[in-house]
Amino acid sequence: MSHLLSPPHFVGLGVLIVDDTPLSQLILEACIRSMGMTVYKAGSGGEALEVFEREQPDIVLMDVMMPGMDGLEATRRIKAMSGTRWVPVVMITALYSDDDIVNGLRAGADDYLMKPVNVVILKSKLTNLAQTIRQQQELREYRKNAEAESKLAMQVMQRLIRPMDFGAQLQHTIMPTSTFSGDVILAGHTSDGRLQAVLADGTGHGLAAALTVIPVIDVFYGMTDKDMSVEHIAREVNGKLHKILPVGRFVAAVLVSLDYRAGSMTVWNGGIPFAAFVSSDGAILHRWHSASPPLGLLDETQYENVAETYCCAQDGYFFACSDGLLEAEDERGELLGEARLTEWLRAPVSDKVAFIVDQLRLFVGDNHPHDDVSFLIAPI
Template sequence: MAAKNILPPDSPPVPVTAPPSPMRLSILVAEDSVSALRVIMTILSASGHTAVGVGDGIAAVREFQSQSFDLVLLDILMPGMDGFEATRAIKRIAAERDEWVPVLLISAVEQHGAIVKGLSTGADDFIPKPWLIEILDAKIDGFAQSIQAIRQIRAQEAEARDMVKRLAELNAHTQTELDMANRIMNRLVSCERLIDPQVRYFLMPSDRFSGDVVAISRAPNGTLYAMLADATGHGLTAAISVLPALWVFEGMARKGMPVADIATEINRRLKETLPTGYFVAAHIVALDNGSGKLWIWSGGMPPALLIDDQFNTLQVLDSPHVALGILGGGAFDPSCQAIEANFQGQCLLYSDGVIEARAGDGPMLGEERLRGALLAAEPGARIDHTIHLVEAHLSGQAPPDDTSLLAIRLSADGVDFGA
């Protein structure tokens, strides 16, 4: 801003210069004494500030309305409009601009009442006449530091608001993409393919996307195939990681391939596609209703459970293998457990999210509590009872991990699962 000196017509010009200064301010000065104004302007110029001088309060308000200033110096006793009224008007204009412009009152009046009145009108400080140059410089330098601090804070606030806005836009964009990804995942893991009168399942993701997947298929000869898979972690990454296993399972199960071959191919595909540190734990099951034989390959999962409805006994089938996608080549073991399951009962598969279900810092559900609940329930209500047990243990909270449960009725004419 160019320096100006607005004085009465008969006043000699006051020289104003503004050399560069690290604390350079634009200052409006209102003083009815020409000689006093000249002194103040000279001091300000020597200190490196840009100054505009006027001779009364009305001119000061008019000048303040026409341009912005960093600081205002006002004499209290001026014709037309005194320093008190000028302070009120200048502070009102500054507030409308959302600016903080300090006002320093200058006057020979030293009464406490004048000081109190000046501060009550909005003035930020007071300097009496006669004043020392060092005191005026010190007060202006103090205001300059405050102005710089406030500007830095406002710049940071503006940057923060801009960051919040950009984050909100990014979040909206991300949510749109996640919604699309969720719709795609739901189509890939279609619930229609999970409808089978011999199967009941329960799936509760801990996030929008589930790293637990349940798959069911029938071979041409009627053999029932089922898989419960649990990918590393949860969320979108886990959901994507388990897709190759799902595709291989469905393609091979529809052809009636042996469980060992299905496990081998899934392991090979995952080993090729997943980054190091990512893997998929799984139960893969085939049940031939005609012979009552059940084949199961288990890796990295909690034990599978076989429940005999007639004798109300429970058989534990440990998971002897490591998860899929870890071992390659000849190190992978595709051997299965072959079970004579020609009795009325159920085969229960579940992920570790079931036994690790907990509310906050409370105890986990655990294997013992789960098995006790299964044996205590009526066969037809066993699965519903287990689902309610898990939900009750979570106390309405989201599960800490994806939680899935798959129950297979071992006999096609056995006790129905119920609703």
């Protein structure tokens, strides 16, 4: 029976004894103190509420039959006062009928003890409750630490990504499925006035996917600042990712360089499902299918680097999206797909980004997307 007396489970836990009989209080108190727990006492339901609010105990032992406010009403109020914190209430009663037990459970009781109290059974129940409480406390602490780490990681990501203030030259949106997005959209100008942008989609979603795309950020900005082409940027990112990513992790990406003076755009696509030049009236004039493998998948000897330049004979815009948009599902499980996206691109609206976001939300309804959604629009 030594495990019942193990101090680490119990030290620091508080137990509120609610009983109008002093002798019963003394018996319960002696048992609880022998286990290393702190004891609080109340002789009525009303006093129990006052002590509970003041001391915030972890467990409540509640007598049912008391003058004034009985144990059932006191239990209901204590459960309401507990909020989201789980405070187990053990009813201690001489009432044995099924109806009495059901009434107690409906009031919020978590367990029952019959009078006269068997000390061995009481200690066993308290042991189980204490272990559960400790596990919940550890879980809360873990979540608190995880939230702090997530906040730090988010701050790092936000500082790595430069402000996306390009006005009408670039519009975009990212809709993450969790705190972190495995999708990232970056852009920057070269010294000769070209706008270069990348939409990158790391494997999976959440923090793990976000960590995957961090090397893309550093390389893209550094090489764009040096006026390097999208082919050179893609090759450099691929080599870096291949060295550091574990097997099975990679980054699908599309890089575009818009030359406004020449009226052309050069696009490198490695694993992005939809990249196109769209006319101002919504017609798909050119598609860039994935001609290269996703970044980080192959080493330098196997890597093929293919970019294509397209001369824009009429006004329009470059559009690209991650697979999270095309694979979004409605409440029946139907995929959004390219056909529906193409219809949205043809819609005569002034704010295409807001329109697509609104249509996506209408399409998925209450079925939240299971993958990060991102897309960009760059007029030329």
